[in-house]
Amino acid sequence: MIPAGTELAAYARKVIAPRALDLIRSDDFPWDIWKEMGESGWLGFGMGDDGGIEATPAELFDVAAAVAEAAEVVGLCTSWMTHHMVAGRVIAEYADAEQRPDVMPDLAAGRRSACIAISEPGAGAHPKRLSTRAEKVDGGWRLTGEKAWLTNGPIADIFVTIAITSEQGGRKRFGAFLVPHDAEGVSQTEGVKIDFAKPSGHCGLKMENAFLPDGAYLAGAGDAVETVLKRFRRVEDCIGLATKAGAMAVQLRRLAAILPAEKAVELGALDADRQLYLAGGRQLMADSGGDPASPEHEARLLALRRLGRRFGAAFAELKAEATGQDEFLDLLTRDLQQLGKVAERVDAAKLAKTGSALLNAAAAG
Template sequence: MMDRIDSWLRLCPDAAIDPLPGMRKAGLLDPVPDYATIARLKAVLVERTGLLGIGSVWSGRHLVFRHFLGFGTAAQRAEWAARGLAVGISEPDVGAHPKRLTTRADRTDTGFRITGRKAWVSNGPSADGIIVFAITSEVAGRKQYSAFIVPRDTPGLGIGEMPGLHALRPSQHCLLTLDNCPVPAAAMLGEAGSAYGRMALPFRDIEDAVGSFGTLGALRHSISLFSGATLPDQAADLGAIVALTAVFAAAAEPMVAALDAGRFRTGNATLVGLRVLATDIVHRLRTLSTGLHRDALIDMIADLEATLSVARGPRMARQTYLGEAALHTASRAE
């Protein structure tokens, strides 16, 4: 796969501008065999280009296919193997909280009609279709969600600009409007009513496990940007960043290995620790970069900070849970 990256970089000298055509020609959009390959290549792409968003553009397509289409039929996987899919779960003003989502899919004689809005759809502007999460029923007052593959040219599907995030180029996000969009029954992905628990909830941790390699590539690239700098009194500080990045890499590798081995468990404390460690390293990078006036380093640090700020609330809740569990254990031992 490294030769494909080399080929792509020759085809696309400016990776920040529409990288997908070159990736397709170089074979980088062909199906990838496992999560570990996605993760490691994501790290290489970010390190080689200096663009954290490149990792999101490339790995996002592969992650969506590997995870979500894993719940699909053989026909669905064959139809979408060579095409790009994005995922629409979150909605404007409410995020991805299952109690607050309102997009609905109403049954018809031939399938469903979907009505609602989706926000922050990563890679949506370049996708051939969107996997849309919608309410299909309610049981004892609890919303039941199903997932549907909605092709880009579906009548009633509108794709609009999603303002507010200007980092992570060339990754793009969009706002979806679904106005009574018709889809056939065969567009449903997986079992009816089970999509949120079986697909959406595990995906956040899968994204974090693989996404840690994008962070790793960005950290390694950032370290390389200190080459030639005059830091006579701060070499030890840079050495600490190098050492902590090595620790980060060593902890990230078992996460994707567990994914491929079927041993991965959501809520893993190591994932929380990786995020805490990354935040600490980025803080050290920003402190050390003060006064260097290297635009590429400043941009990379800004992208890292933007990435680490995504879904900060839910991730802080997990960190708090770990602390409360430790306090509870300690109190029982007294």
């Protein structure tokens, strides 16, 4: 882990962990912690220039896992890493020479934050179902549509929004736009109520003929489906493994304090699974940084997610053998179970496709 990451983990252990129970139950975002992290430079990992800290994909993974283990509150770590992923892996890479100085220093210092706006109500993030549109007009663009499931939306100043820029022969083309939270015609909606991963917040976004100047268009992103939508998902998947691995370590540490000594073998087996999950996730991130996608990448990701879900099921069984109570452990376990469900249906469809291919091959052969 890079030195700044070690300092952040120490800060999280000293300042955040003692407040863990209050934070995991609260709908109120801890602005005092966020401000201090920004002033210390800890909101600029992986952004490089413009006030940020250089970090390789593997280093970013290590920092995320270590901070999640030290802070204990997986929701707050999710907010922290979402900020980094949007600012460092989307805006920093696709903003031009005029856009960068306008937004990157403030993002790196935490004076502003960003979230990504892709998913839509009833449509999810599938490109064929997205309907938000951007119309080119004199001096800029007009955006109309609605977004949902926006992690960090309630604290965001900038929404990286994916919108249809043209359509020909039934094929949609998409662009990425920097949408200020206070632009005329832009409003936040409550969106889907999510009662887990607190204090990380979620909201929706509505744009009603909202005008954006030409400078809001991330021309460097090109086809935003490939460069933003798919790529961001891959990076998000990898970093998600890191934060969950850190949270697993917290689960085991807290469970050990209330578990009978005769359960040592079962506890050790779970820790072996956690270490495999951590090492596999780190290698996946190091090999590609979540990009580009490949059949091997997809298979390894699916296998790691399956391992994570098996860990969760086995942990729940072992936790039932505990001789004491830990309210924070109960809430953290609930959060991880709910987060594990987010991609469960998508993963099942991919596994079914692979299984069907094997069955068809066997029948034909």
